[in-house]
Amino acid sequence: MSHANAALTPRQRLRIARLIINEGWTVAHAADYFHVAWPTAQKWARRYAEHGIAGMTDRSSRPHAHPNQTPRPIVRKIKHLRITRRLGPVEIGGLLQLPPSTVHAVLVRERLNRLSHIDRKTGEPARRYEHPHPGSLIHVDVKKLGNIPDGGGWRTVGRVQGGKNRAATPGKERSRRRDVLMRHAYVHTVIDDHSRVAYAEIHDDERAETAIGVLQRAVSWFQDRGVRVERVLSDNGSAYRSHAWRDACSGLGITPKWTRPYRPQTNGKIERFHRTLADGWAYSRHYSSEQARRKALPAWLHYYNQHRPHSAIGQLPPVTRLSSNLPGQYS
8 A cells, every 4th residue: 555655656656667668768767767676666567568557556465375374174163163052262262272362263254253143043154134125025023011000110110119000000900810910012013124214003902903004004104205015024923824914915015924933033123123122212211101101102213213323224324225215216
């Protein structure tokens, strides 16, 4: 890489090479004129003769061979121990009689240095995908939350006071197993695979008719933003396996798809969104009632879509991936 005081910048290299190749200067004369060594002038003249102007740029200093690099059979053993037994560099180094620093360098090179890069269930390197444009695929799921009693739940006021608040909250149900059984909030969530833009509604159940209503309103919501939904991916819950769900998708012109049974990683984007939803909204602060928490959801969704940096899309808010999506572009 050329520095500020370099005798031969790419432009100067081209001048000295043209003097030697095109105008017939001797290498010694050109080197003396530009105050550089004779081999340097000869090098740039040779590169100009072989590659033209493109040869005047700097080349990588990376060596062509790595004789001291860890042999491939050892690398395969390191990867096998990392994937199958999930061991760290120190333990792997002890088993293979290698320095931990060497093992760590191999794991970094093979993208196995973080366990987050490995599928938790199979131990294989995680396979990540992203659909090419907004609306190509949306993920749907339901996040089940316990309703907050009046006065606050146990997470913020403690279990003793939380139990008292729970018992005193009106609208509770009686149960044979427990003295008081509060109802639950079902957050029906929809997230676009490409942009990560999210849509959510809170209901008191997760029945098929409720899920269908959420899907219809979500599709309309995306259409208002210039996105035509093509496919929808869900788990194998009864609401999403119903004939009513299939008929609703057909009426909307959407292809329904389902995850592999007992394989939530297939729907991993929305599972990760649920964690963000819980940390950023559901359990982020003290709510004095369930109504207060539900009232705070639209503002948090606006912050998530419009302002919150998303690490999977280059620290940009999800809505930035919709800015160039004009209505009808993907129809």
